[in-house]
Amino acid sequence: MSTLSSSTSTKSPEPERIVNILIVDDSSVFRTAIKAALRDLPEVKIVGAAPNGEVALATLRSTQVDWVILDMEMPVMDGLETLMAIQKEKIDTRVIIFASPSEASYPRIRKCLELGAIEFITKPNPDSSSIVADSIAKIREDLLPLLTYEKSRSDISDFALKSRQTNEKAPTDVRPMEKDSCSKLKNQKFNAIVIASSTGGPVALENFLSGLNGELSLPVFIVQHIPAPFTKTLADRLAVVTGVPVAEAVHGEKVIKGRIYIAPADYHLELKSAGKDVMIELNQREKINFVRPAADPLFVTASEIYGDRLLSFVLTGMGSDGLAGAQAVRAQGGHVMIQDRESSVVWGMPGAVHAANAYDSMASLTDCAKVVAHIAKGIVVS
Numbered sequence: 001m002s003t004l005s006s007s008t009s010t011k012s013p014e015p016e017r018i019v020n021i022l023i024v025d026d027s028s029v030f031r032t033a034i035k036a037a038l039r040d041l042p043e044v045k046i047v048g049a050a051p052n053g054e055v056a057l058a059t060l061r062s063t064q065v066d067w068v069i070l071d072m073e074m075p076v077m078d079g080l081e082t083l084m085a086i087q088k089e090k091i092d093t094r095v096i097i098f099a100s101p102s103e104a105s106y107p108r109i110r111k112c113l114e115l116g117a118i119e120f121i122t123k124p125n126p127d128s129s130s131i132v133a134d135s136i137a138k139i140r141e142d143l144l145p146l147l148t149y150e151k152s153r154s155d156i157s158d159f160a161l162k163s164r165q166t167n168e169k170a171p172t173d174v175r176p177m178e179k180d181s182c183s184k185l186k187n188q189k190f191n192a193i194v195i196a197s198s199t200g201g202p203v204a205l206e207n208f209l210s211g212l213n214g215e216l217s218l219p220v221f222i223v224q225h226i227p228a229p230f231t232k233t234l235a236d237r238l239a240v241v242t243g244v245p246v247a248e249a250v251h252g253e254k255v256i257k258g259r260i261y262i263a264p265a266d267y268h269l270e271l272k273s274a275g276k277d278v279m280i281e282l283n284q285r286e287k288i289n290f291v292r293p294a295a296d297p298l299f300v301t302a303s304e305i306y307g308d309r310l311l312s313f314v315l316t317g318m319g320s321d322g323l324a325g326a327q328a329v330r331a332q333g334g335h336v337m338i339q340d341r342e343s344s345v346v347w348g349m350p351g352a353v354h355a356a357n358a359y360d361s362m363a364s365l366t367d368c369a370k371v372v373a374h375i376a377k378g379i380v381v382s
Contacts, residue, residue: 019147020064023049024056024082025071025098030123033135034069034098037143044147051075053082060086065093067147070117072099072108080108083115094118096146106233113203118345119146122227142227145290146199146318185335185361190375191309192218194302196295196325198225198317200345202234204365206241208315209260211373214243218376219278220260221249221269221302223295225317228265235262251282263293270301278305289321295349299325308333311375313368314359316344320352327358337361339368 021044023034031049038044047063050056054077056068068086072079083095097112097120099105109120121142124135197205201224209220226234231248238260239246249261249269255278263269267282281301288294295314299322303310312329314322316339326336336359338350343365353359363371 017043018045019043020045020047020066021147022047022056022059022065022068024053024068024074026051026074027071030071030098030135034139037136037139041144053077053079053085056082057085060091060093068093068095069098069143070095072097072105080112083112083117087115096121096143098123101227101229103229103233106230110202110237119199185371188335189309190218190311192302192306192311193220193372193376194299194310194312195220195222195315196299196313196317196322196349197222197315198319198321198346198349200316202226204316204345205238207365208369208372209238209242211369212242212244212376215377216244216258216260217378218257219255220376221271221298222260223263223269223293223298225291225293225321226265231262231265249280249282251280253280254278255280263298266292268293268297270297271305272301273305289319291319291321295322296325300328303329303332303334306334310334312336313339313372314350314353315339315365315368316346317349318346319348322349323352323356323358326353327356330358330360335360337363337368337371340364
C-alpha cells in the first residue's frame with residue numbers, strides 16, 4: 001500500500017499541450033500583428049506565416065497545424081478557395097476566418113462557416129494610423145480566448161472537420177430523438193422562446209429555424225455573439241430562411257408575436273413588462289462572461305415575465321454564457337433545452353449548462369429544430 005502511494009505521489013503532471021498556429025494573410029502588417037499578439041503565449045507555437053493559400057497548403061501538407069488563421073482576400077488563392085482545398089484534401093486542422101468588417105463580406109464568411117470554419121473575427125480598420133497596435137489589441141481580445149480555450153480539443157466537436165471532408169452543411173439527420181428527451185415538453189404551451197448561441201451559431205441558427213416556413217405564433221429572442229455590422233446581415237439572412245420578420249431589436253419597441261428579435265452587437269438585450277405589453281431594453285452595461293451582448297440578461301428578464309411559459313435553447317458556443325440564464329429560467333418553471341455535444345461545433349455553452357444540471361432536455365440540432373418548429377407554430381408537443 002505504501003509503495004503504491006509513493007508511486008502515485010511522485011507521478012509528474014502531463015506537459016501542457018502546444019497549439020500549432022499557421023497565419024495566412026497577404027498583408028505583412030497583419031501577419032506581424034498576429035505574431036506579436038501570440039508570441040508571448042508559451043502554449044502557442046507559430047509554425048508558419050503564408051501570404052496566400054497556395055503557400056499555406058504546402059505547409060499544411062507537411063506540418064501538423066491545429067489552427068489556421070485565414071484571411072479572406074488574398075492573391076493567387078483566397079481564403080474561400082483555400083478552405084475548399086483543405087476540405088478536398090481532408091486536412092485535419094481548424095480554421096478561423098480573419099475578415100474585413102463589411103456587410104459585403106458576410107456571404108463569403110457564411111460560406112466558409114458552412115465549409116467547416118470554426119469562427120470568424122474582424123480585422124481592425126486598415127486606415128488607422130495605429131493599425132499594428134490596434135490589431136494586436138483586437139487579436140488578443142477576440143482570438144486568444146478561442147486558440148487557448150482549455151477545453152477546445154474536447155469541446156470542439158469533429159463536426160467541423162466532417163463538414164470540410166464531406167461538404168455537409170448542418171446535421172440533417174443525426175439520430176432519432178430520444179424518447180425521454182422531450183417528455184417534459186408534452187402538453188405544455190409556451191408564450192416566448194429565447195435562444196443563446198456563439199461559435200458555430202450563424203449556420204446553426206439557419207438550420208435551427210428553417211422549419212418555421214413562415215409560421216410563428218410567438219416572439220423569439222436571439223443572442224448570437226457576432227461582431228458589428230453582421231447582426232443586421234444575420235437578421236436579413238434569417239428572414240429569408242424562416243419566412244418571418246427578423247430584425248435587430250430596437251430600444252423601447254413593443255414586443256409583437258410572430259417576430260424574431262436579435263440582440264444588436266455590443267448591446268445587452270433585456271425585456272421589461274409594461275402593463276400587458278413587453279418592451280425591449282438595450283444597454284451597454286459591463287460585459288458578462290466576457291461578452292456583450294450576453295444571453296444571461298435576456299434569459300433572466302424573460303423568465304421574470306414569461307415564467308413557466310418560456311422555452312429556452314442554449315446552442316453551440318464557447319464559454320459559459322447562458323448558464324446563469326438557464327438556471328433562472330428553470331427557477332421560474334420554464335424549460336431549458338440544450339444542443340448535444342455531437343451536433344455542436346463547440347460544446348462550451350451547452351456543456352456548461354449540462355455540467356451544472358441546469359437543463360430539462362438535450363437533443364441534436366435537428367431535433368431541437370423539430371421542437372422549435374412545433375412550438376413556434378402553436379402546436380403542442382404530444
